[in-house]
Amino acid sequence: MPGLTEPVTDKEAVAATRALARYGVASRYDQLPAAVVHEAARAIVNWAGCAIGASAHQTVENAWSAMRPFAGNAQATLLGRRERTDILNAALVNGISSHVLDFDDTHPDTLVHPSGPVASALFALAEHRTASGPELVNAFVTGVEVECRVARAVLPAHYDIGWHITATAGVFGAAAACARLLGLDEQRTVWALGLAATQAAGLREMFGSMAKSLHPGRAAQNGLAAALFAQAGFTSAETAIEGRRGFAHVLSTSVDIAKCVEGLGQRYELLGNTYKPFACGLVIHPVIDGCIRLREAGVRAADVERIDLKVHPLVLELTGKTAPRSGLEGKFSVFHSAAIALIDGAGGEAQFADGRVADAQVTALRERVRAHIDPGLAMDAAQVTVTLRDGVQRAVVVDHCIGSRERPLSDDQLDRKFTDQCELVLGTERTEQALSCLRRIDTLGDVRECAAVCALH
Amino acid sequence: MPGLTEPVTDKEAVAATRALARYGVASRYDQLPAAVVHEAARAIVNWAGCAIGASAHQTVENAWSAMRPFAGNAQATLLGRRERTDILNAALVNGISSHVLDFDDTHPDTLVHPSGPVASALFALAEHRTASGPELVNAFVTGVEVECRVARAVLPAHYDIGWHITATAGVFGAAAACARLLGLDEQRTVWALGLAATQAAGLREMFGSMAKSLHPGRAAQNGLAAALFAQAGFTSAETAIEGRRGFAHVLSTSVDIAKCVEGLGQRYELLGNTYKPFACGLVIHPVIDGCIRLREAGVRAADVERIDLKVHPLVLELTGKTAPRSGLEGKFSVFHSAAIALIDGAGGEAQFADGRVADAQVTALRERVRAHIDPGLAMDAAQVTVTLRDGVQRAVVVDHCIGSRERPLSDDQLDRKFTDQCELVLGTERTEQALSCLRRIDTLGDVRECAAVCALH
Numbered sequence: 001m002p003g004l005t006e007p008v009t010d011k012e013a014v015a016a017t018r019a020l021a022r023y024g025v026a027s028r029y030d031q032l033p034a035a036v037v038h039e040a041a042r043a044i045v046n047w048a049g050c051a052i053g054a055s056a057h058q059t060v061e062n063a064w065s066a067m068r069p070f071a072g073n074a075q076a077t078l079l080g081r082r083e084r085t086d087i088l089n090a091a092l093v094n095g096i097s098s099h100v101l102d103f104d105d106t107h108p109d110t111l112v113h114p115s116g117p118v119a120s121a122l123f124a125l126a127e128h129r130t131a132s133g134p135e136l137v138n139a140f141v142t143g144v145e146v147e148c149r150v151a152r153a154v155l156p157a158h159y160d161i162g163w164h165i166t167a168t169a170g171v172f173g174a175a176a177a178c179a180r181l182l183g184l185d186e187q188r189t190v191w192a193l194g195l196a197a198t199q200a201a202g203l204r205e206m207f208g209s210m211a212k213s214l215h216p217g218r219a220a221q222n223g224l225a226a227a228l229f230a231q232a233g234f235t236s237a238e239t240a241i242e243g244r245r246g247f248a249h250v251l252s253t254s255v256d257i258a259k260c261v262e263g264l265g266q267r268y269e270l271l272g273n274t275y276k277p278f279a280c281g282l283v284i285h286p287v288i289d290g291c292i293r294l295r296e297a298g299v300r301a302a303d304v305e306r307i308d309l310k311v312h313p314l315v316l317e318l319t320g321k322t323a324p325r326s327g328l329e330g331k332f333s334v335f336h337s338a339a340i341a342l343i344d345g346a347g348g349e350a351q352f353a354d355g356r357v358a359d360a361q362v363t364a365l366r367e368r369v370r371a372h373i374d375p376g377l378a379m380d381a382a383q384v385t386v387t388l389r390d391g392v393q394r395a396v397v398v399d400h401c402i403g404s405r406e407r408p409l410s411d412d413q414l415d416r417k418f419t420d421q422c423e424l425v426l427g428t429e430r431t432e433q434a435l436s437c438l439r440r441i442d443t444l445g446d447v448r449e450c451a452a453v454c455a456l457h
Numbered sequence: 458m459p460g461l462t463e464p465v466t467d468k469e470a471v472a473a474t475r476a477l478a479r480y481g482v483a484s485r486y487d488q489l490p491a492a493v494v495h496e497a498a499r500a501i502v503n504w505a506g507c508a509i510g511a512s513a514h515q516t517v518e519n520a521w522s523a524m525r526p527f528a529g530n531a532q533a534t535l536l537g538r539r540e541r542t543d544i545l546n547a548a549l550v551n552g553i554s555s556h557v558l559d560f561d562d563t564h565p566d567t568l569v570h571p572s573g574p575v576a577s578a579l580f581a582l583a584e585h586r587t588a589s590g591p592e593l594v595n596a597f598v599t600g601v602e603v604e605c606r607v608a609r610a611v612l613p614a615h616y617d618i619g620w621h622i623t624a625t626a627g628v629f630g631a632a633a634a635c636a637r638l639l640g641l642d643e644q645r646t647v648w649a650l651g652l653a654a655t656q657a658a659g660l661r662e663m664f665g666s667m668a669k670s671l672h673p674g675r676a677a678q679n680g681l682a683a684a685l686f687a688q689a690g691f692t693s694a695e696t697a698i699e700g701r702r703g704f705a706h707v708l709s710t711s712v713d714i715a716k717c718v719e720g721l722g723q724r725y726e727l728l729g730n731t732y733k734p735f736a737c738g739l740v741i742h743p744v745i746d747g748c749i750r751l752r753e754a755g756v757r758a759a760d761v762e763r764i765d766l767k768v769h770p771l772v773l774e775l776t777g778k779t780a781p782r783s784g785l786e787g788k789f790s791v792f793h794s795a796a797i798a799l800i801d802g803a804g805g806e807a808q809f810a811d812g813r814v815a816d817a818q819v820t821a822l823r824e825r826v827r828a829h830i831d832p833g834l835a836m837d838a839a840q841v842t843v844t845l846r847d848g849v850q851r852a853v854v855v856d857h858c859i860g861s862r863e864r865p866l867s868d869d870q871l872d873r874k875f876t877d878q879c880e881l882v883l884g885t886e887r888t889e890q891a892l893s894c895l896r897r898i899d900t901l902g903d904v905r906e907c908a909a910v911c912a913l914h
Contacts, residue, residue, distance in 0.1 A: 059691070066682070066689035069585075070529045070543040086527040128526075162702035164655075191668075198668050199675065201658035203694075205702040211648075211655050211693035214686075218656065225523070229671075232523035234516070236668035237660075245619035245662040 016153070016260035017197075017241045020146050020172075021189035023264045024180050027142045029134035029442075036268045037442050040137045042411065043144070045418050045438045046105050046275045047115035048079060048454055051098040052434070053349070053421030055080025059100045059210040063217070064093050076127040077451040080425045084455075087124040091174070091224045095120035095217030099166070101349055102331050103279045103421070104216075107144075108379060108405060109272055110151035110169070111159060111282075116216035117170030118143035118177045121224040125178050126447045133444035139180040141270055146193075147173025148269035150241065152259040154252035159204075163251060167202025167215035174223020182231055194236025195226035197247040207318070208332045275414055277403040278347030280331040283315045286382030286401040287334055291341035293396050294386055301343045301365055303388045309338060310374040310383035320371075330357040338384070339365035348420075380404035415439075426456070473610070473717035474654075474698045477603050477629075478646035480721045481637050484599045486591035486899075493725045494899050497594045499868065500601070502875050502895045503562050503732045504572035505536060505911055508555040509891070510806070510878030512537025516557045516667040520674070521550050533584040534908040537882045541912075544581040548631070548681045552577035552674030556623070558806055559788050560736045560878070561673075564601075565836060565862060566729055567608035567626070568616060568739075573673035574627030575600035575634045578681040582635050583904045590901035596637040598727055603650075604630025605726035607698065609716040611709035616661075620708060624659025624672035631680020639688055651693025652683035654704040664775070665789045732871055734860040735804030737788040740772045743839030743858040744791055748798035750853050751843055758800045758822055760845045766795060767831040767840035777828075787814040795841070796822035805877075837861035872896075883913070 029037075054060060055078065064078070072086030078093050085093070098104055098116040107114050118140055126136055151158075151169035159165050175196035179189040199222040202215040230236075241247045241260060248255045278288050287309055295301075309315075311334065321333040330336040330352045339362050340351040356362055374383070378400075385395040400406035409417070415435060422431040434453045441450060486494075511517060512535065521535070529543030536551050555561050555573040562572050575597055583593055608615075608626035616622050632653035636646040656679040659672035687693075698704045698717060705712045735745050744766055752758075766772075768791065778790040787793040787809045796819050797808040813819055831840070835857075842852040857863035866874070872892060879888040891910045898907060 062689045062691040063686065066685045066691060067545075070532070070545050070685075072527045072529045072543070075527070086529070088524075088527050162707035167655075194663070194666070195668055195671065198660045198663050198671065199658050201656050203655045203697070203702055203704065203707055205694045205697055205700040205704075205707075206651070206655050207694075207702075209651070209692045209694050211652055211691070214652065214655065214691070228523045228527075229520065232519045234519040234523060234668070234671070235666045237662045237664075237666050240660070240662055243662040245660055245664075247660065247662075250619035250660055250662075 015239070015242065016257050017193050017239055018186070018190055019261045020176065020193060021186050024142045024146065024176050024189050025186050027138055027180060029138040032138065032141060033268070036141055036270055037137055039270050039273060040140050041439060041441055042275070042414055043105055043115045043270065043273055044119055044140065044441060045414055045435065047098050047119045048434065048438055049418035049421040050101060050103045051094050052080035052425050052454060053103070054097045054100045055425055057097065057100045059213050060093060060097045062210065063096050063214070067092065076124040077455045079454045080456065082456040087128045088221050088225060090124040091121045091220040092217040094124065095220035096213045099216045100213040101279050102281055103276055105273050105275050106282045107148050107269060107273050110148050110155060111165055112148055112151050112169050113166040113216065114144045114147055114173065114273060116166065117219035117223060118147060118173040120216065120220035121174035122177050122181060123447070123451060125181055125224055127451050131181055131447050133442045133447055135181060136447045137442045139177045141268070142180045143173040143177025144270045145264065145268065146176035149260050149262065149264070153257055154248050154255060157254035158252040161252070162204045164202040164204050164206065164212070164215050167219050168200040168251060170216055170219030171196045171200050171223045171226070174220045175226040178224045178227035179230065182227055184227065184231055188230040190238055191230035191234065191236045192227045194238070194240035195229050195234070196223050197240035198236065199226065200247055200251065208321070208329050272405060274403055274405055275409045277409060279349045279352055280337060280347060281319050283312060283379065284319050284334050284337045285403060286380055286398040287311060287338050287384060288341040288347040289401045290382055290384035290396045290398045291338050292345050294384060294394055295342055295345045297394065299342065299386055299394055304342065304365060304368065305387045305389045307338055307342070307369045308385040308387070309334065309369065309371045310377060311371055312377045312379050312381070313373045313375055314379065316371055316373060324357050327352040327354045327357050334371055335366045335369040336362065338369045380406070472696070472699065473714050474650050474696055475643070475647055476718045477633065478643050478650060481599045481603065481633050481646050482643050484595055484637060486595040489595065489598060490725070493598055493727055494594055496727050496730060497597050498896055498898055499732070499871055500562055500572045500727065500730055501576055501597065501898055502871055502892065504555050504576045505891065505895055506875035506878040507558060507560045508551050509537035509882050509911060510560070511554045511557045512882055514554065514557045516670050517550060517554045519667065520553050520671070524549065533581040534912045536911045537913065539913040544585045545678050545682060547581040548578045548677040549674040551581065552677035553670045556673045557670040558736050559738055560733055562730050562732050563739045564605050564726060564730050567605050567612060568622055569605055569608050569626050570623040570673065571601045571604055571630065571730060573623065574676035574680060575604060575630040577673065577677035578631035579634050579638060580904070580908060582638055582681055584908050588638055588904050590899045590904055592638060593904045594899045596634045598725070599637045600630040600634025601727045602721065602725065603633035606717045606719065606721070610714055611705050611712060614711035615709040618709070619661045621659040621661050621663065621669070621672050624676050625657040625708060627673055627676030628653045628657050628680045628683070631677045632683040635681045635684035636687065639684055641684065641688055645687040647695060648687035648691065648693045649684045651695070651697035652686050652691070653680050654697035655693065656683065657704055657708065665778070665786050729862060731860055731862055732866045732874070734866060736806045736809055737794060737804060738776050740769060740836065741776050741791050741794045742860060743837055743855040744768060744795050744841060745798040745804040746858045747839055747841035747853045747855045748795050749802050751841060751851055752799055752802045754851065756799065756843055756851055761799065761822060761825065762844045762846045764795055764799070764826045765842045765844070766791065766826065766828045767834060768828050769834045769836050769838070770830045770832055771836065773828055773830060781814050784809040784811045784814050791828055792823045792826040793819065795826045837863070
C-alpha cells in the first residue's frame with residue numbers, strides 16, 4: 001500500500017497480511033483525525049476502568065496465583081494491584097481483568113471487544129520501552145483497525161462456528177499494535193501478524209466460565225509475544241491471513257479477504273466502538289434498558305405476573321441460561337438480567353453477584369420471564385411487556401439501547417463509569433488522578449505516568 | 458469411567474472431556490504394560506536427542522532471545538544449553554528445539570508428533586516439583602494417549618482444513634500429562650483439558666517457516682499453563698471437547714467423539730509411535746529410502762537423466778516445493794530430498810543445510826525429478842524409477858519405509874541417532890551419560906538427574 005491516502009488495489013487486497021503490515025508501518029499520530037484520537041482516549045479510559053474494577057476478582061486472583069511462581073522481573077503494572085511482573089504476564093493478567101466483568105467495550109459490527117487485547121499488550125510494552133502518549137495512541141488505533149478488519153474478513157461464519165472473536169481477532173490487534181510501538185519494519189510486521197495468526201484461539205464453549213476471560217488475556221500476551229518474536233527475527237509464513245491454510249480459510253467458511261484492507265487509513269473502525277452501561281453480554285442490554293424504564297415508570301416487581309420479551313435471535317443463543325448457578329452464569333441469562341433489572345433498576349456488577357443470582361425473590365421473578373425470538377429486531381433493540389397480577393399490561397419498545405452507537409455513553413457517563421469501578425479499588429483521590437491522566441493520554445511524554453497512577457502502592 | 462479395565466459406555470463417550478479426565482486421574486505406572494514403558498523410554502530418548510541436537514539452531518536462538526528479557530527464575534533446563542529459565546519458558550523452548558529439525562517422532566495414524574508437546578511440558582514441570590521416573594513415565598503415557606485420541610476424534614477433516622495437529626492435539630497431551638504429574642483431581646483435570654481446548658491453535662500455512670516449530674513449543678507451554686491454571690481453581694467449560702461450540706465441532710467437520718475414549722487403558726496409541734531416520738517430513742521418507750537404496754545399488758547421480766517418483770497424494774500437498782530457497786524449505790521439497798538422497802546417500806540435517814539446497818549439482822538434479830501421485834500407495838510406500846543417460850532404467854519399490862511401524866528403528870538405531878545428534882553439543886562422555894540416564898528413566902528416583910546431564914554446564 002503506497003500510502004494512507006491511496007486506495008488499496010485488488011492485488012493488495014489479496015496480499016492482505018502484507019497490506020496490513022504496510023498500513024501499520026506507515027501509520028502516524030499526526031495523520032489521525034481528532035475524533036479518532038478522542039475515541040482512543042475514551043476506549044482506553046473504559047479499558048482501564050474495567051481492569052481496575054475487576055482487579056481483585058477471583059478469576060484474576062486465580063490466574064495470577066497460577067502464573068506468579070514462574071513470572072519474570074517487576075517490569076510492568078498489574079492494574080489496580082500492588083504487584084508488578086514481566087510485561088508478558090502483565091499483558092495476560094490485565095487482559096483477563098479488563099474482560100472478567102463483561103463490562104468492556106464492543107465493536108458492534110464485529111462483536112469484538114477491541115481494547116482488551118490491544119491496550120493490555122501496549123501498556124505493558126510501554127512500561128518496558130519508553131513510549132509517548134502520541135506513540136501509544138497511534139499504536140492503539142493501528143491495533144484496533146487491524147483487529148476489526150481481520151474480524152470482518154471472516155464474519156459471519158467465524159463467530160457462528162464457535163470462535164470467540166475477541167480472542168481470535170484480538171491477537172492480531174495486539175501484534176499489530178506492539179509491532180508499531182516497537183517500530184518493526186514491514187517484513188517483521190508481516191511475521192508478527194503471521195505469528196498472531198498461528199496462535200489465534202478461543203472457543204465460545206467457554207462462555208460462562210473463567211476461561212472466557214483468559215481469551216483477551218492470551219490474545220494480548222500472544223500478540224505481544226508475536227511482535228517480540230518477529231523483532232528477534234523469528235519468521236512466519238508470508239500469507240498467514242489469506243493463504244490456503246491460513247487464518248481466514250481455516251477458521252471461517254465465509255471469507256472476504258478484501259475486507260482486511262477496506263478503507264484502511266480512510267475509515268476508522270474505532271469510531272464505531274461502543275461502551276457498555278451494564279456488566280454483562282451486550283445482547284441483553286436492550287432488555288435491561290427496557291426493564292429499568294418500566295421500573296422508572298412505576299412498575300413494581302411484586303406486582304408482576306409475567307414478563308414477555310421480544311429479542312434478537314442471538315439473545316437466546318448466547319444468553320439462554322434459564323437457571324444460572326453463579327453470577328458469571330447470570331451474565332449469560334437474559335432471564336436473570338430481566339428480573340434483576342426490574343427489581344434493582346440496575347445492571348451493574350452488584351446485580352451479577354452470586355448472592356443475587358441465588359436470591360429467592362430474583363429466582364421467583366426469573367422463572368416468570370418468557371423470551372420470544374423476533375428475527376426482525378436489531379441487535380440493540382428489544383420489546384418488554386409486563387403483565388401485572390391485576391391483568392394490566394405495561395410495555396416498552398427499546399429501539400436503540402443505551403450504550404449503542406445511536407445512544408452512546410457521553411464522556412461524562414464514561415467518566416462516571418470509570419469512577420464507579422475504580423473508587424473502591426484506588427480510593428477517590430487516586431481515581432481522579434488516574435482518570436485525568438488517561439483522559440489526556442495523547443499529550444503525555446511518557447505513558448508510564450498513567451500506569452503508575454492505575455496501580456496500588 | 459469406573460476403571461481402566463471396564464469398557465466406556467455410550468454416555469461416557471459423549472462426555473469425552475470428563476472421561477479423559479477420569480482416565481488420567483486413574484492412570485498408574487504399575488498398570489502399564491512393559492512394552493508401553495519401553496516405548497515411552499524410546500520416545501523420550503528420541504525427543505531429548507532432537508532437542509539437544511537442535512539446541513543452537515537459529516530458530517531456537519531467536520525464540521529464546523525474544524523471551525529471555527521477560528523470563529522468570531532459573532527453574533528448569535534448556536536442553537543442550539547452559540541457560541536455565543522458568544518452567545513455562547523451558548517448555549516453550551524445548552518444544553521448539555525438539556521439532557525444529559523435523560526429526561521428532563510421529564504417530565502415523567494421526568500425523569501427530571506426540572512427544573514434543575508432552576515431554577517438553579513434563580520435564581520442565583518435573584524440575585520444579587520432584588517427580589520419580591515411574592511418575593513421569595505414567596504422566597507421559599497419559600499425555601500421549603489423550604493427545605492421539607483427541608486427534609483421532611477430529612480427523613481427517615481437522616488436518617485437511619489446515620490445522621497443524623501436533624499443535625492442536627499436543628496442547629491436550631501436555632495438559633493431561635501435567636495434570637497427572639500435579640496430581641489434579643477429576644474436576645481440575647476437566648478444567649485443564651478445557652483450558653487446553655480453548656488454546657488449541659497452529660496453522661499448516663506456517664510449514665516452511667520458524668513458526669512451525671513454535672507450535673509444539675506453545676502446545677507444551679500452554680498445556681502446562683492449563684494444568685497450572687486448573688490447579689489454582691481457574692475454571693473452564695465442562696464440555697470443552699464435545700460441546701456444540703467446543704474443540705471438536707469448531708475445529709473439524711468430521712467429528713467422532715467416541716474415538717476420544719476408544720480403548721482407553723486397553724489399547725496404547727504409544728505402541729504405534731515411530732521415529733524418523735531422516736531429518737524432514739515423514740511423507741518424503743519412502744522416497745529418500747528408495748533413492749538411498751538405488752545409490753547403494755550402484756546408481757551414480759552424474760549418470761541420471763531423470764528421476765520419476767510415484768508417491769502418496771499427501772507428498773505433493775505437503776512437500777511440493779519445486780524450488781526451495783532455504784534448508785527449511787528443502788524439508789518441504791520432495792524434489793530436493795530425492796536429489797540429495799541420491800547424491801549423498803543420506804537424509805540427515807546436513808542434507809537440509811542452506812548450502813546444500815543452493816548447491817549447483819543438487820539444483821541441477823532436483824530439476825530433473827518428476828513426482829506422480831498414486832492414490833493407491835500407502836503413506837510409507839513409494840516407487841523410484843531412475844532413467845540413466847544411456848536410457849537404462851533402474852527402479853525400486855519401497856513397500857514400507859525404514860522407520861515405519863513395519864520397519865521400526867531398533868533400540869540400537871535410536872541410540873545411534875541420539876548419539877549422532879548429541880555428541881557435537883554435549884561431547885562424547887556426557888552424551889553417553891545422558892543416553893544411559895534416559896534409557897533407564899523408569900527406574901529413577903528423581904528425573905532431574907536426566908535434566909542435569911542433558912544440559913551444558
